[in-house]
Every structure is written in structure tokens, then in C-alpha cells.
Amino acid sequence: MNNAVTARAHTNIALIKYWGKADPKLIIPQNSSLSLTLDPFYTDTTVQFDAALTQDQIKIDGQVLNQTAGQRVRDFLDLVRQRAGITAFAQVNSYNHVPTAAGLASSASGFAALAAAASKAAGLTLDQPALSRLARRGSGSATRSIYGGFVEWQKGHNDLDSQAVPFQETIDFDIQMIAILLDPRPKKVASRAGMAQVVATSPYYTAWPPSAEKDLIAMKAAILKKDLNLIGQLAEANAMKMHATTLSATPPFTYFEPETLAAIEIVQSLRNNGVSCYYTMDAGPNVKVICSAKETPAILTRLRQHFPADHLLVAKPGPGIAYL
Ligand code: 2P0
Incomplete structure (x- = not known):
């Protein structure tokens, strides 16, 4: 022991x-x-x-x-x-x-x-x-x-x-993420407190659980089809539905910062130019870009025009728990 x-x-x-x-x-x-x-x-x-x-x-x-x-x-x-x-x-x-x-x-x-x-x-x-x-x-x-x-x-x-x-x-297909670090400070509203406030006060919250369950079924099908575009579309829409519940809470709050919107705009403009990339966000301002390894160099080149290179972290699928 x-x-x-x-x-x-x-x-x-x-x-x-x-x-x-x-x-x-x-x-x-x-x-x-x-x-x-x-x-x-x-x-x-x-x-x-x-x-x-x-x-x-x-x-x-x-x-x-x-x-x-x-x-x-x-x-x-x-x-x-x-x-x-x-x-x-x-x-x-x-x-x-x-x-x-x-x-x-x-x-x-x-x-x-x-x-x-x-x-x-x-x-x-x-x-x-x-x-x-x-x-x-x-x-x-x-x-x-x-x-x-x-x-x-x-x-x-x-x-x-x-x-x-x-x-x-x-x-067995090409998917990874780029995390864009926008603000290294601890978040203003901890996720635990944020979600509790939303559940208690947002009139939109009741729509969230059934909508997320539907998204989950669609996401599993998209993964089985190895369809990166569909995975990205579903992830992006699901994240924004989550964030909509914070704006509708009392008092309202948001994890978005100005640079969050700048990152989202870059992802959208890349996509408009034929690059498959999508964004998701958690209980903080950072944006994670869902993309392929193949297109990551082009996405990084564009992101580096706006964000410092050391704020862009590339992450691949990782393993489960291990004892060292
Ligand atoms: C998630 N998040 O699925 C969601 C999306 C943030 C937004 O799980 O209270 O730190 O400890 O259960 O796990 C972050 O919340 O909250 C989180 P607790 P947790 O990843």
C-alpha cells in the first residue's frame, strides 16, 4: 500500500x-x-x-x-x-x-x-x-x-x-486538431459554475439534451463513414448550440473573446477557399480547429498570419490511460 x-x-x-x-x-x-x-x-x-x-x-x-x-x-x-x-x-x-x-x-x-x-x-x-x-x-x-x-x-x-x-x-482515417491558444489566463467562468448557471436559468437549456443526443447519433455515423466534413459540421453546430445556452442564462455570460471571432472567421474563410476545416470551443475562448493532417500545413500558414506560431498547437489522436 x-x-x-x-x-x-x-x-x-x-x-x-x-x-x-x-x-x-x-x-x-x-x-x-x-x-x-x-x-x-x-x-x-x-x-x-x-x-x-x-x-x-x-x-x-x-x-x-x-x-x-x-x-x-x-x-x-x-x-x-x-x-x-x-x-x-x-x-x-x-x-x-x-x-x-x-x-x-x-x-x-x-x-x-x-x-x-x-x-x-x-x-x-x-x-x-x-x-x-x-x-x-x-x-x-x-x-x-x-x-x-x-x-x-x-x-x-x-x-x-x-x-x-x-x-x-x-x-484509420486522417483527422487531427489545431488548438489556437488565445488567452492563457484561467477562464472567467469555470465550466462547473457555468453549466450549473445555464441549467438553472436558461430557458433554452431544455432544448439542449435532446438536440445533443441527436447530434451524437449523427456523429457516430459520420465517424463510421470517415467523413471529415460531416464530423466537422456536426461538431461545429453542436458547440455553437452549447454556447447559445450561456448567452440565454441569467445573468448572461459568454466564453467568446474578440480573438475567438477572429479565429472563427479565418476557419470560415479557409473553408470558403476549399480547405476542409471546422471549429469547436469549450468553456473558454480558445478555438480548436478540426482538420486533416494533410491540410494542416496550409491551415497553419494562414493562422500564423494572425496568431503567434507558438500559440498554435497541433494535436493528433491520442491513447488511453497508461501506468508508467
Ligand atoms: C466537454 N466541457 O464535453 C464539455 C464541453 C466544457 C465544454 O466537460 O464540473 O471540467 O468537472 O464535470 O468536465 C468541462 O467541464 O466539468 C467540460 P465538471 P468539466 O468537454
Whole structure:
């Protein structure tokens, strides 16, 4: 039980978004979602339970976590301790190879890696579905980061059936993303608070879950057909439907910034010139471009006319959870 365990989890970007909880405590979502796990964005987390510790010691990128973020990790460790029947505190060291809190879903890779490392360090032996359900308790998007490739989070009804399933772990057609980093600051409205505000106040929210479920069925068919244009069209429309719910909340808010619109316009103009590229956005201003590897050089050339080259990150489909 005293062994240090290190796990690596890659982040993921949803093509069909998770937006809104049916059960905030258990993190059961209102709708199923579908994502692409990405390389090279990942988190490495080492956990060691140690009876000599008097409290949990949690560091991310070498820094002790602030009270709020630290509490979320401690609550998660409590859940693992309870399941394993242990009481020892833990030392947690996590390194993000993801720009933290910049809309690149570091909580997805973070809690997936923590679930894998902490459960094993506590002596639990969990299969991948159980690991996915455990990661879900830390952060919804982490549910999907247990698997590589295209991953579906089936919303389920309760703690035992709300989990991810791999939809296509090995992808045999040309698809990748370019993340455009527009604003490195942590987002103004955290996704957890943002989606709660939307569920509670937006009159448009009731339209979201059934619409997202329809989009998910269409997306799975588009992936099976390897139809990049259809995948892109569906992802773009689904993302914008999600963002429409923030403008209609009380008080209204938006994750868009002026440069978000500039990025969207460039994607649209490339498309008008025959380049297959589409945009998606999460709970932050950054834009992710869905495209092929083949057309990426041309897209990067155009994007570099407006954005600094080091703000453009190319990501390929990535693998599922691994122990190091
Ligand atoms: C997603 N997002 O499907 C959606 C799209 C952001 C927009 O999952 O409260 O950090 O921890 O479950 O997972 C981000 O929300 O929220 C997210 P919690 P999470 O990727």
C-alpha cells in the first residue's frame, strides 16, 4: 500500500459536448457526449499513500494547490480511501503537459490520471469501465480520458452505469486538431459554475439534451463513414448550440473573446477557399480547429498570419490511460 504509482492520461476534446448535470454530486450528465483523446496533451500523476503523513500533500507542476482546487482533490482522495478501506493520507505530484485552465481540458487528463494512480496506490484493482466511473467523480470530462481515440460517455442513470466506452480506439482515417491558444489566463467562468448557471436559468437549456443526443447519433455515423466534413459540421453546430445556452442564462455570460471571432472567421474563410476545416470551443475562448493532417500545413500558414506560431498547437489522436 505504500508504493508510489504513476499514471499518464491524455486530455480529450469533445466533438459532442457534455453540458449540464442531472446529478451534480455524482456528476451524472444530462446528455451523452463524444470526444477525441489527444496527443501530446497529457498529465502524469504520482500518488503514494503514507501512514506517516498528517494531511494530504498535493502539488501540481511543483506548486502546492490553492484551497479550492486542493479541496476537490482531497474529496476525490477521500472517495478512493473509502472504497479501499484505508485512512492514510497521500502525497500527490501531478505534472500537466497541457496549458492549465486554458480551455484545453486539463481537468480531464488530471482527474483521469489521479483516478488511475490513486486507486492502484490504494490497493484497488479497477478495470477500465470502473476507472472511467471513478474519474467521473472528479470531473465529468475525465470520464472519457480513460480511453484513446473516439470515446463516448454514455450518460447512464446512476453511479454504476454513467461511464465511457471506446467508440473507435484506433482511428484509420486522417483527422487531427489545431488548438489556437488565445488567452492563457484561467477562464472567467469555470465550466462547473457555468453549466450549473445555464441549467438553472436558461430557458433554452431544455432544448439542449435532446438536440445533443441527436447530434451524437449523427456523429457516430459520420465517424463510421470517415467523413471529415460531416464530423466537422456536426461538431461545429453542436458547440455553437452549447454556447447559445450561456448567452440565454441569467445573468448572461459568454466564453467568446474578440480573438475567438477572429479565429472563427479565418476557419470560415479557409473553408470558403476549399480547405476542409471546422471549429469547436469549450468553456473558454480558445478555438480548436478540426482538420486533416494533410491540410494542416496550409491551415497553419494562414493562422500564423494572425496568431503567434507558438500559440498554435497541433494535436493528433491520442491513447488511453497508461501506468508508467
Ligand atoms: C466537454 N466541457 O464535453 C464539455 C464541453 C466544457 C465544454 O466537460 O464540473 O471540467 O468537472 O464535470 O468536465 C468541462 O467541464 O466539468 C467540460 P465538471 P468539466 O468537454
